[in-house]
Amino acid sequence: MMSDKKSVRFIITRQDNPDSDPYQEEFEIAYRPNMNVISALMEIRRNPVNVKGEKTTPVAWDMNCLEEVCGACSMIINGKPRQSCSALVDQLEQPIRLDAMRTFPVVRDLQVDRSRMFDSLKKVKAWIPIDGTYDLGPGPRMPEPKRQWAYELSKCMTCGVCLEACPNVNSKTNFMGPAVFNQVRLFNAHPTGEMNKAERLNAFMEDGGMTGCGNSQNCVQSCPKGIPITTSIAAVNRAATLQSFKNFFGSDNV
Amino acid sequence: MAGNREFFNRRLHSLLGVIPVGLFLIQHLVINHFATRGEESFNKAAGFMENLPFRIFLETFIIFLPLLFHAIYGLYIAFTAKNNVSRFGFFRNWMFMLQRFTGVITLIFVSWHVWQTRIQAALGQEVNFDMMASILSNPFMLWFYIIGVISTIFHFSNGLWSFCVSWGITLSPRSQVISTYVTIVIFIALSIVGIRAITAFI
Numbered sequence: 001m002m003s004d005k006k007s008v009r010f011i012i013t014r015q016d017n018p019d020s021d022p023y024q025e026e027f028e029i030a031y032r033p034n035m036n037v038i039s040a041l042m043e044i045r046r047n048p049v050n051v052k053g054e055k056t057t058p059v060a061w062d063m064n065c066l067e068e069v070c071g072a073c074s075m076i077i078n079g080k081p082r083q084s085c086s087a088l089v090d091q092l093e094q095p096i097r098l099d100a101m102r103t104f105p106v107v108r109d110l111q112v113d114r115s116r117m118f119d120s121l122k123k124v125k126a127w128i129p130i131d132g133t134y135d136l137g138p139g140p141r142m143p144e145p146k147r148q149w150a151y152e153l154s155k156c157m158t159c160g161v162c163l164e165a166c167p168n169v170n171s172k173t174n175f176m177g178p179a180v181f182n183q184v185r186l187f188n189a190h191p192t193g194e195m196n197k198a199e200r201l202n203a204f205m206e207d208g209g210m211t212g213c214g215n216s217q218n219c220v221q222s223c224p225k226g227i228p229i230t231t232s233i234a235a236v237n238r239a240a241t242l243q244s245f246k247n248f249f250g251s252d253n254v
Numbered sequence: 255m256a257g258n259r260e261f262f263n264r265r266l267h268s269l270l271g272v273i274p275v276g277l278f279l280i281q282h283l284v285i286n287h288f289a290t291r292g293e294e295s296f297n298k299a300a301g302f303m304e305n306l307p308f309r310i311f312l313e314t315f316i317i318f319l320p321l322l323f324h325a326i327y328g329l330y331i332a333f334t335a336k337n338n339v340s341r342f343g344f345f346r347n348w349m350f351m352l353q354r355f356t357g358v359i360t361l362i363f364v365s366w367h368v369w370q371t372r373i374q375a376a377l378g379q380e381v382n383f384d385m386m387a388s389i390l391s392n393p394f395m396l397w398f399y400i401i402g403v404i405s406t407i408f409h410f411s412n413g414l415w416s417f418c419v420s421w422g423i424t425l426s427p428r429s430q431v432i433s434t435y436v437t438i439v440i441f442i443a444l445s446i447v448g449i450r451a452i453t454a455f456i
Contacts, residue, residue, distance in 0.1 A: 079341055165342055167335045167336050167337050167347070167351075168334070168335055168336075170335075172334045205261045206258050206260075206261070207257060207259065208260070209258075209261065211264035211265070213420075214331070214335060214350055214353075214416075215346065215415075215416045216342075216346055216347045216350035217346035217350075218338070218344060218346075221344045228427070230419075231425060234419050234425040234430070235422065235425055237419065237420055237421060237422040238421070238422020238425060240261075241265075244261070244265070
């Protein structure tokens with residue numbers, strides 16, 4: 001479609017350090033077939049000259065797997081948060097506008113600090129505790145259909161796109177964000193993880209937890225892995241409803 | 255420990271919006287609908303409600319306190335959102351924005367409405383068909399009431415949808431689509447009831 005194009009134009013919102021003001025810089029690079037945003041950024045890095053012909057600093061961004069499974073290269077491309085490795089230049093309208101996901105603290109240019117997501121996972125104990133002083137033996141088996149179902153939830157790569165899309169994740173709230181629901185549900189559904197179900201729910205019911213959701217459902221629309229996040233949200237809400245009754249009235253059903 | 259006050263408040267907010275505030279809204283709209291059967295019919299129905307025993311307790315615990323909590327906490331919720339429909343124009347995101355917008359409109363409308371009717375009643379005025387007819391004879395007030403009533407009904411209907419998600423009643427995408435249709439029907443039905451009652455006064 002655009003293969004006759006000789007060059008690709010980029011408008012990149014840059015920022016020199018976490019506290020400085022963002023500014024825009026334009027770049028034009030030679031077109032090559034099958035380019036993605038990362039290969040274009042690499043081209044800019046190789047020869048950091050902007051559209052005015054001035055020599056500038058290379059644009060900084062994060063990347064790792066280059067196959068949309070690690071989540072590191074997420075940024076806003078033409079207004080949509082997504083991974084730059086799977087954003088093909090041929091499919092993008094030009095000039096291609098790149099910006100950092102500003103829901104997160106910007107480190108430099110397109111690089112953001114997503115540690116808040118990992119902190120949230122620690123808070124809600126999104127893991128399965130199996131360490132002990134002796135071998136506990138094999139855990140309960142997971143039925144195959146359930147494993148296949150859980151696999152879909154396990155595709156979350158903590159990329160941060162759902163937090164960027166969520167209107168309730170912002171500086172005015174301490175909401176952990178949509179991704180956490182899915183992880184709580186994943187580990188609560190695991191036959192071994194289920195043993196610590198109440199612990200995870202109670203941690204997630206604390207301030208900044210699940211109640212921050214306002215059901216805009218942008219998360220499920222934006223998730224690059226197609227994870228049914230809103231189903232996880234409603235499922236965790238249901239479990240929390242029961243858990244809160246148990247907490248309040250007491251229960252011998254541990 | 256961070257505590258879970260936020261969880262309790264948010265769930266209470268969600269519950270109070272339906273029970274009792276939402277139920278009161280339906281009852282209120284139904285009573286108003288008596289206006290379509292004429293002045294006498296409306297005055298009889300309104301008089302019946304007015305003369306319910308223990309009225310001040312019924313009003314306090316079924317209307318004023320729940321409404322006050324829902325309104326104040328709702329304002330907090332509305333103003334902590336950072337709406338982004340221009341970047342993410344999905345249907346549910348629009349509903350999210352409208353839920354907050356109509357919440358604020360509804361609060362303004364209901365505050366004025368309470369002042370104009372219930373507080374005036376406490377100050378000795380009689381709330382009857384004539385009072386409403388004289389309020390609604392002003393074209394500005396007529397539109398203010400129409401917008402206010404529609405906004406309130408929208409907020410209630412769409413609120414029912416998110417109530418079902420927040421409490422984990424509708425879980426699957428299909429159940430949430432069905433509840434969207436159900437709440438649209440509720441919105442249209444109650445709007446007809448509300449608008450018919452308003453126009454009966456003019």
